[in-house]
Amino acid sequence: MKRGNYNGKIGIYGGTFGPVHLGHIRAAHAFLDACCLDRLYILPTAIPPHKAVSQADTPEDRLQMLKLAFSEPEYADDRIIVSDYEQKRGGKSYTILTLEHFAEESDDITMLCGTDMFLTLERWYRGEDILRMAHICCLCRDDDPASMNEIEKTAAHYRDTYGTTVVLPPFSPLVISSTEIRARIAAGQSTNDVLPASVRGYIDAHGLYRA
Ligand code: ATP
Numbered sequence: 001m002k003r004g005n006y007n008g009k010i011g012i013y014g015g016t017f018g019p020v021h022l023g024h025i026r027a028a029h030a031f032l033d034a035c036c037l038d039r040l041y042i043l044p045t046a047i048p049p050h051k052a053v054s055q056a057d058t059p060e061d062r063l064q065m066l067k068l069a070f071s072e073p074e075y076a077d078d079r080i081i082v083s084d085y086e087q088k089r090g091g092k093s094y095t096i097l098t099l100e101h102f103a104e105e106s107d108d109i110t111m112l113c114g115t116d117m118f119l120t121l122e123r124w125y126r127g128e129d130i131l132r133m134a135h136i137c138c139l140c141r142d143d144d145p146a147s148m149n150e151i152e153k154t155a156a157h158y159r160d161t162y163g164t165t166v167v168l169p170p171f172s173p174l175v176i177s178s179t180e181i182r183a184r185i186a187a188g189q190s191t192n193d194v195l196p197a198s199v200r201g202y203i204d205a206h207g208l209y210r211a
Contacts (some may be wrong), residue, residue: 008038013112021175034169045093068198096126110135131162185209
């Protein structure tokens with residue numbers, strides 16, 4: 001892709017994605033629509049800075065599952081690019097380094113965060129730089145009204161302190177996590193309701209997440 005002279009509206013959606021599930025996919029499509037993105041980069045981490053990673057898959061597995069999921073006609077969109085940028089860069093996948101990389105492509109970057117991540121953003125590595133550099137789109141992972149209050153307070157703090165544009169679109173989440181999915185697979189339970197068929201096929205073929 002030609003870089004350096006593109007100035008469309010870019011979205012960044014990073015995560016572990018071990019494995020990608022229908023909650024992530026629903027969030028990606030809501031992000032595209034709510035922020036009218038021209039391009040959405042989905043970036044699986046090399047080493048996530050904030051959590052221990054499951055030993056039951058590899059960075060390559062997580063990348064391939066994302067590519068499969070977003071190739072399914074039901075979930076594909078021309079604007080979505082599954083990128084190996086963070087995995088190729090290696091080391092801890094610090095978000096600010098990713099934002100600085102994509103800033104060569106556009107100065108209009110919005111980052112997607114689930115509520116869990118949004119509330120802690122300021123404490124991330126160079127979190128203040130993240131909040132000055134990117135717009136933030138926060139999607140609620142659950143319907144807990146108490147946490148909505150906390151989110152709005154945090155959004156106001158980011159706006160007032162760093163000038164961050166925070167978008168809080170209405171969103172009806174699928175309440176699921178990769179952790180729960182790995183546990184279901186280890187217990188031999190069905191994941192038909194939470195994983196795309198291609199991802200289930202990949203997990204079966206490679207024997208991932210079994211106990
Ligand atoms: P794990 O259970 O392994 O921690 P996870 O399901 O939380 O994984 P991540 O890969 O850590 O998934 O998530 C990447 C991003 O997607 C984060 O910003 C997270 O908040 C968001 N996210 C994860 N699950 C959902 C969901 N069900 N709905 C909306 N956003 C989600």
